[in-house]
Amino acid sequence: MNLRAIWEFIAGDSRRAPVAVAIAIVTAIVLVRMAPASTIAGVAFACIVALGLAAAVFERT
Amino acid sequence: MNGWTLAGTSFLASAVEAVEALTIVLAVGVARSWPIALRATAYALLALAAIVAVFGPLLHLIPIDALKLVVGIVLTLFGLAWLRKAILRYAGRKALRDEDAAYEREVATLRAAEESQADKIGFVTAFKAVLIEGLEVAIIVVTFGAGSTLALGWSAAGAACAVVLVSLVGLALKSPASRVPENAMKFVVGVMLTSFGTFWTGEGLGVAWWGADLSLLFLAVFYLAVSGVLVAIARAPRTVRA
Numbered sequence: 001m002n003l004r005a006i007w008e009f010i011a012g013d014s015r016r017a018p019v020a021v022a023i024a025i026v027t028a029i030v031l032v033r034m035a036p037a038s039t040i041a042g043v044a045f046a047c048i049v050a051l052g053l054a055a056a057v058f059e060r061t
Numbered sequence: 062m063n064g065w066t067l068a069g070t071s072f073l074a075s076a077v078e079a080v081e082a083l084t085i086v087l088a089v090g091v092a093r094s095w096p097i098a099l100r101a102t103a104y105a106l107l108a109l110a111a112i113v114a115v116f117g118p119l120l121h122l123i124p125i126d127a128l129k130l131v132v133g134i135v136l137t138l139f140g141l142a143w144l145r146k147a148i149l150r151y152a153g154r155k156a157l158r159d160e161d162a163a164y165e166r167e168v169a170t171l172r173a174a175e176e177s178q179a180d181k182i183g184f185v186t187a188f189k190a191v192l193i194e195g196l197e198v199a200i201i202v203v204t205f206g207a208g209s210t211l212a213l214g215w216s217a218a219g220a221a222c223a224v225v226l227v228s229l230v231g232l233a234l235k236s237p238a239s240r241v242p243e244n245a246m247k248f249v250v251g252v253m254l255t256s257f258g259t260f261w262t263g264e265g266l267g268v269a270w271w272g273a274d275l276s277l278l279f280l281a282v283f284y285l286a287v288s289g290v291l292v293a294i295a296r297a298p299r300t301v302r303a
Contacts, residue, residue, distance in 0.1 A: 041268050053255075
């Protein structure tokens with residue numbers, strides 16, 4: 001089993017969803033360091049993941 | 062974290078995978094022979110047990126925040142993949158998985174195989190099905206149970222109940238469990254996995270969630286609502302520009 005197969009096993013065939021998760025992580029890291037309440041970082045993370053899901057649903061694979 | 066929630070999510074996810082594996086095992090049993098199907102299943106379960114035994118304890122060697130982050134990211138990706146498929150199926154953009162059709166396809170393939178090769182093909186087919194579907198279950202069980210021994214117990218108990226229940230029903234009926242609402246289960250599991258993944262990734266990054274574990278419920282409702290809207294949008298007929 002190669003790395004690509006393992007990746008597809010976990011993340012499926014969408015390219016947009018993993019990109020959204022990566023953006024969400026970077027955003028959350030920045031917000032956790034800056035924001036007075038870290039819940040804001042959590043909410044931002046969930047919203048970006050949801051946008052990623054939307055992008056993945058309308059993605060051509 | 063609530064043990065029943067862990068066990069319930071693990072149960073649903075494992076039931077979906079068990080139905081898919083059982084379909085193939087039944088096809089091999091009916092088209093070739095039951096000893097081959099059962100032997101392949103037993104070997105695959107042994108291989109799975111070995112994988113979990115080796116990699117499961119390693120998780121406890123990783124610092125808890127790093128572990129939550131890794132587990133959270135894997136669960137989020139896993140959940141999004143399940144949820145995307147379920148949304149596309151509900152929206153009619155992807156065919157619903159038909160266990161009857163999958164079963165007939167496997168039986169036809171095995172019957173068409175040359176006699177000398179058929180037993181080997183049957184064994185490999187059943188082994189792969191149980192191993193791959195079982196790996197998905199193992200990932201869910203181990204990642205959900207990574208937090209503590211108690212959590213691992215709840216998670217494993219949910220999975221075990223699902224596998225035993227689906228196997229008993231399948232063996233009693235000797236036919237694919239096509240009446241199981243597989244897509245609805247995948248939809249729910251996708252929402253749960255994405256919610257748990259978001260929660261743990263956040264904790265791993267240092268987010269102090271409002272309401273602690275209660276925020277899991279808010280996350281699940283949020284992702285459920287977003288998914289419902291996406292199904293409605295994806296289902297709507299597209300206007301074609303002139």
